[in-house]
Amino acid sequence: MSYKNKKHNVKESIEEYTKVKNKTTSHTRKKNSKNNSSKEISKTSFNTIEVIIIMVITILFGILIGYFICYIRNDSKQDFSKDEINEFIELYDDVLDEYYKDIDSEDLIEYAIKGMIDNLDDQYSEYINKEDVDLYEEKLKGSFVGIGVEIMYVENGSPIITKVYDDSPAKESGIINGDILYKVENKELLGLSMEEISNLIKKGKNGETIKITILRNNEEKEFEIERKIVELESVSIDYIDSNNNKIGIIAINNFAQNTYLQFKKIYKEAVDNNIDSLIIDVRNNSGGYLSSAKNIAELFLDKGNTIYLKDNDGSIERIISTSDKEIQINVILLINNGTASASEVFVAALQDNLNIVTVGTNTYGKGTIQKLKKLSSEAYVKFTVQTWLTPNGNQVDGIGITPTFYIEQSELFYNNPTKENDVQLAKAIELLNKGD
Numbered sequence: 001m002s003y004k005n006k007k008h009n010v011k012e013s014i015e016e017y018t019k020v021k022n023k024t025t026s027h028t029r030k031k032n033s034k035n036n037s038s039k040e041i042s043k044t045s046f047n048t049i050e051v052i053i054i055m056v057i058t059i060l061f062g063i064l065i066g067y068f069i070c071y072i073r074n075d076s077k078q079d080f081s082k083d084e085i086n087e088f089i090e091l092y093d094d095v096l097d098e099y100y101k102d103i104d105s106e107d108l109i110e111y112a113i114k115g116m117i118d119n120l121d122d123q124y125s126e127y128i129n130k131e132d133v134d135l136y137e138e139k140l141k142g143s144f145v146g147i148g149v150e151i152m153y154v155e156n157g158s159p160i161i162t163k164v165y166d167d168s169p170a171k172e173s174g175i176i177n178g179d180i181l182y183k184v185e186n187k188e189l190l191g192l193s194m195e196e197i198s199n200l201i202k203k204g205k206n207g208e209t210i211k212i213t214i215l216r217n218n219e220e221k222e223f224e225i226e227r228k229i230v231e232l233e234s235v236s237i238d239y240i241d242s243n244n245n246k247i248g249i250i251a252i253n254n255f256a257q258n259t260y261l262q263f264k265k266i267y268k269e270a271v272d273n274n275i276d277s278l279i280i281d282v283r284n285n286s287g288g289y290l291s292s293a294k295n296i297a298e299l300f301l302d303k304g305n306t307i308y309l310k311d312n313d314g315s316i317e318r319i320i321s322t323s324d325k326e327i328q329i330n331v332i333l334l335i336n337n338g339t340a341s342a343s344e345v346f347v348a349a350l351q352d353n354l355n356i357v358t359v360g361t362n363t364y365g366k367g368t369i370q371k372l373k374k375l376s377s378e379a380y381v382k383f384t385v386q387t388w389l390t391p392n393g394n395q396v397d398g399i400g401i402t403p404t405f406y407i408e409q410s411e412l413f414y415n416n417p418t419k420e421n422d423v424q425l426a427k428a429i430e431l432l433n434k435g436d
Contacts, residue, residue: 287341
């Protein structure tokens, strides 16, 4: 159904509402007139049972009237804005009917919604158009339907495969890093945009096959690959031995829906490798699902510990750990200015409850919670609905979390990001070796 049809339905609903309201008013007037006439009739005597029945009916009627008045009061915002809504519909109607060029009714609605969200003057409230929804959902879900490759766009050339995911259809089929992606379903990719290439590969259902042609050493190779659900890696691990101390370094780059399960799997691997201590790196982790951050924090906390506080217009709600602690090992957190939102919730939960040491620079300072709403057009709107505080009641929004040890990253690391050049990591290792 087009938006234009929806517009007429809205107008018809308003007209129907007016008819019903007028009909009800007319009926009430007739009823009142009839009641007034009945006053001229002589009084009728009632027995005791009839009096009791009348009293009960009167009480119930009073309750219903009171409820109705409360409903009208609660709904007063809609009544107050009815004129503005009608004005919007009329303008929308006029523009569609009278504008001198052809216009798309869906575009008008999209721009209207986008303008409303933009007018909130909130950097975290946004309109996400349907063309960008897939990438947005992928990040949140931590998975996508495809073949499991990352590509580098080459202007005026064919894209190059830069990463093949483990356990992916592409990996199983024999695709390797450095292969040139030449054709998809016999369609050459030369000159296509990144979005067009991505759509060709990923626009298909789980289980459907796709024909991929690559160039390897100037030789064409064809692969029939079945699209499957591919998990994005949001948790990874590395190890370092220092002064007879085996340290596991777990990096969490996003709190997606599947991050908690990935973290548990990675941590079990670390335990199986007999680690003595742990560094959790949430630098440049811009957040994600609060529930995911909460679930991972619970692994370190006692049941009943506060993970964060929700501030609902001055009314504070405690979000607590609902499960028993599973991880007892000595831990240090790495943070920086890119540590934001859900990752700040995770850091604050461990810092306030366990006095866990943090190393790096101040976090970003995003202390608000957003609601995500999907529209009928497949686009999303996201808008801020609450603020959150640390377990100790500290404000984070616009402030961030201050590390226990403030360490600026070295210029050498930015030019060559290796473990050896990472001074923040070096400080964390030093503290673990001292037993701090």
